[in-house]
Amino acid sequence: MALDDADWRRLDGALSDCLALPAGEREAELERRLGDRPELLAAAIEALRADAEPPSIGSMAPQLLESMGLDLDRREDEHWRARRLGPWEIGPRIASGGMGSVYHGRRADGAFEREVAVKLLPLSLQDEDMVRRFEKERAIAARLNHPGIARLLDGGTAEDGSPWLVLEHIDGQPIDAWSDQRSLGIRARIELLLQVCEAVQFAHCNLIVHRDLKPANILVDAEGRVRLLDFGIARLLADIDPEGATAPLGARLTPDYAAPEQFTGEAVTAATDVYALGCLLYRLLAGRVPLSVSGLSLSGMLEASSEAERPSLSSVACAGEMPPGVKASEIDADLNAIAAFAVQPEAGRRYGTASDFAQDLRRWLDRLPVQARPVGRWRKALKFARRHRTGLGATVAAFVLLAVTAGAALYQADQARAQRDEAQSVASMLQELMRLADPNVGLGHQVNAHALLRGVLERALDESAASTPTRIALLETVADALLAFELADEALRARREIHRLELASRGPNHPESLSAQRHLALALRQQRGDFEATERLFVDVLERRRRVLGPDHPDTAESLWDLGFLYLRFSDQAHPGRERAEDLIAQALAIYREQLGAAHPLTGRVLFDLGLATDDADLKLERMQRGIAIQQASATPDDLQLLQHQGDLALVLGAAGRAEEAIAMARAAAEGYVAARGELHAVSIIMNNNLAGLLRDFGRYEEALTTYRRVDELVRAVVPEGHLRRAFSLFGQGATLMALDRPAEAEAPLRQAIAVLRHNRRDNLEAVTRVELGDALKALGREAEARAEYQLALSLWREKLGRAADDPQVAAVEQRLTAGSSAVPAVTP
Structure with a gap:
């Protein structure tokens, strides 16, 4: 029986429809549908009666499916041939699978040369569920940074709505x-x-x-x-x-x-x-x-x-x-x-x-x-x-050999028993945690990565879970994961327990206990909840390391660096420690130079931070550039710390008025980080936000606005609504729209930014944003509302932050309140 494609489709449709009917009605339905074609009817009834899986076109016409598949592949390849997705140009197909097709790709914007693998969801599979799954794959790949796993480099959505992702090409x-x-x-x-x-x-x-x-x-x-x-x-x-x-x-x-x-x-x-x-x-x-x-x-x-x-x-x-x-x-x-x-x-x-x-x-x-x-x-x-x-030489008597091996066996048996018990304890812990994802026995459909990590933390905090060394090792991993997910409060709990365990088992002056206390301070710093407590922990670690390890030990230098960096990056401008930052980091640099050498990458990193802490503009740039040069001597092209330092240097170049140099460096650093970690990584997002800020500062407003809006899309994809990171792209959009003389559009993002900043208790940034909102309201003729925002900003600076009347930001807002409709100085973050 020779059937063409239309016959096969008719046969498949009839079989599919009749299977929805009760068994006793199926043959009658087939006769009604196929009675004019006896050969089709016979084939359908034979398939229906066969003791097999439900009949379908797949089992009866595999050659037709193969032909249709080849035709779909050809159409897909024609659709994508030589197209651009962001900076990537699509080449020939490499492979196909159930979750997408992979094409060879290359960087085509001239920024740098790179061959990649571009994964696309076939057009024929782009229903809502498959698009959601593909986007889930992109989110998963973004989290996997390991030398044994192909890295995600980029991702997005094409103009026709097709999702795509770019992975490193593995030869x-x-x-x-x-x-x-x-x-x-x-x-x-x-x-x-x-x-x-x-x-x-x-x-x-x-x-x-x-x-x-x-x-x-x-x-x-x-x-x-x-x-x-x-x-x-x-x-x-x-x-x-x-x-x-x-x-x-x-x-x-x-x-x-x-x-x-x-x-x-x-x-x-x-x-x-x-x-x-x-x-x-x-x-x-x-x-x-x-x-x-x-x-x-x-x-x-x-x-x-x-x-x-x-x-x-x-x-x-x-x-x-x-x-x-x-x-x-x-x-x-x-x-x-x-x-x-x-x-x-x-x-x-x-x-x-x-x-x-x-x-x-x-x-x-x-x-x-x-x-x-x-x-x-x-x-x-x-x-x-x-x-x-x-x-075990031939001269050893048989009795000695038996004694040695028997003793070793007994010893190893005890060791093996302990290892077995420990392994079983840890395995039990992991199995219990994995079951949280089962809706029949665990947290059900409401479980997410945050909930599961919190479950891991609670299990690891259980003192009966395993031995102290195993609990410490597990808590270390959990603490790092919690910080990666920006669950600062939970990470702090894990670090407190690690510190408690180290103190109980080793005492307060053991190097491991001091390291645990340092990491506790780092977690507290990340939480940004109690600056004074963070400072006390860092100071205590520094004093103990000086006593226990000596004033010139690298760990002592690390603590000097930690304290100086805390004052530099996390203290308010009026804090007395701000003036000590440069000296503390300089002391650390002297120890690293002595212990590790002037050309060591770590020495370069500290020298860079010393540059950040330097007030003199020329010396600041010189130190930062020398620090980067030291790191570059031994760095790989995707050295993440170096890329971050280059991004920071771009901001300093911008502050010095070197616009094109600053923007070029910021763009290269951001693109390098995206290539190494993907567009959704937290640092990638921050670096692109900084690039947008430089574009805004130097009058490239439309490009800045586009970049801010892309950053905002990425931020919303990876953090909850009230997360601090949302505020920066929102403020950037509002400030850029104000520069474009579009105050009506600026109002909404500025109000959203204020809500986020209040939620995160960032008083100084909230005050700056309220001033920007006041300017927008004033431009719209809403004078009373504008004055209210200026007054709220002053209240934050004076009452909460203790700023003096001659503070430049305070003075600028005072002038706004008295200047009427005349021009007033800008207030910078």
């Missing part, structure tokens, strides 16, 4: 092909897999599960470095729910590497990625995955993945053709046990984390007992003897 091969081509042995292949585990563990620490780990998504470059790709179906643990975890995923996961819970709808956790890592271990060492389900129906996949017993690694290796360089005889019982533990059908019986899996692989490499296999005393003794055979 490499899939990990299995790379290993086979070089005939790597078992140890070398496991070392590669350990790199993968490290990158996956980093993602898990950022509460992200990849969910599609497979060789094609793991490339190895010419230098043997692993790079993890494609977080297209990755999910934040905080966002996982039954619908999001499974239902829409079918065509996008890779069945042979998918864990059973990805088919059944159970909660997806870090153990889901562990299953894929176990399958990858099979592929690298045995040439095949433990269970191949590709080609089966969905119900067949579900049944096989949930119930089928996985063959051992060695049996898979012996049953097929071994990968080149691998010997089946090298796969021992311990390696079999590791592989089997990783691919258990039940998630709770696998390794809890990628780190646990990696630890067992390292123990196997080091000939140590592995967690996956219960260890007897004699086997431990044998392993000990094998590891130390050169140290």
Whole structure:
């Protein structure tokens, strides 16, 4: 029976519609729909009666689907060929997948040369749900900054509404092909897999599960470095729910590497990625995955993945053709046990984390007992003897050998028991936290990354959770993550507990206790809640380090630098410590020069901050430029600290009136940071906001307004409504609109900025913004409202901040109140 495309479509439509009817009515409906074409009717009834998945065009006409797919690909390529997305020009297609197509791209605006990978959502998939998923991928990728993960460089929305993202281009091969081509042995292949585990563990620490780990998504470059790709179906643990975890995923996961819970709808956790890592271990060492389900129906996949017993690694290796360089005889019982533990059908019986899996692989490499296999005393003794055979000479009597190995076995047994108990405690902790994302047992659909991090913190604060060293290590990670999410209050709680634990276990003068107190002060500084308390902590650490470590120790220099930086960046202009900032940082610089040398990058960083603290304009620039030059001598092109310093230098150049030089440097620094961290990173946003400020300062108002509005879009995408960062782009828009003589448009963003600044208790900036709003209201003829804003600004400066009457800002506002309609001086932030 030869059918054309129209016949297949008619057949598929009839089958799809009749399946919505009760079983007894389906054949009658088919006869009504297809009675004029007996051959179509026969085919439909045969498909309907078949004991298989519901019939569809996909099973009956795969060649038609392939043709349609090729046609769609061709149209996509024609649509995107040579188009520009921001500064990026699209080249030929590299790959396609369920969550988008990847094209080769390059930087085309002349700023610098760079090849990239541009990922686009196919036009045929751009419904609301898929666009939301694609944007979620962009947000996830922005959080993953790790040398083993391809970095997000940029992202946005095309003129036609198509979302896009730009990733660094990795020139490499899939990990299995790379290993086979070089005939790597078992140890070398496991070392590669350990790199993968490290990158996956980093993602898990950022509460992200990849969910599609497979060789094609793991490339190895010419230098043997692993790079993890494609977080297209990755999910934040905080966002996982039954619908999001499974239902829409079918065509996008890779069945042979998918864990059973990805088919059944159970909660997806870090153990889901562990299953894929176990399958990858099979592929690298045995040439095949433990269970191949590709080609089966969905119900067949579900049944096989949930119930089928996985063959051992060695049996898979012996049953097929071994990968080149691998010997089946090298796969021992311990390696079999590791592989089997990783691919258990039940998630709770696998390794809890990628780190646990990696630890067992390292123990196997080091000939140590592995967690996956219960260890007897004699086997431990044998392993000990094998590891130390050169140290056990032939002259040692058999009795001595037995005594040594037995003693070592007993000692290692105690150590292993302690490690096992600790590992089980931590695994229990992590499993409990992962379950928070399950709506049946945890916080349900209301859980988000902030809620999950808070849950992690509460669990880590529980004194029964684990030993003190483990709790400290966990709290360190949690504190850093909380600060990254700008949860300053929670980060401060974590840092207080770390400090308490260090004091209890080591005493107040131990270097680790002093380091914990320093980080507590840094967290308190970040919170901006109590300047005096922050100052006291920094001063105390400085005094203790001087006594304990000596006046010339680098840690003492660090504390001098901390205190000077606090006064420089975080104190009010009238604070007495402001005058001490330059001297404190100069003392730190002298110690670093003596201890580390004048050319050390850290010396350059301190010299730069000394420049910031310098009042003399020429000396300020000289010190800052020398500090940058020292750092540049050993920096990589994407050195983040250097890029930030260049952005700061641009502001100083702007204050010196060197407009073009300042704008060029600010633009280059911002673009460099965006290239390294993505447009949504907090520092990228701040640097672009600073660029907008320079454009405004030097009269390039339309460009400044465009930049401020883009910054505001980015800020709203990553922070809540009342976050302080929103105020800066809002104020910038208002001030720029005032410069463009558009006061009616300026009023709204200025009022919004004031609300944010009041919420964050930023009195000085609120006063400056109220003056700007007063100017807008005055320009609109609303004199009484304008005077009210000026009076509120004066109240903030005089009563809250203690400014004197001759303060330049105070004097400028006083003049506004008495000048009537005449021109008055500007008030700068």
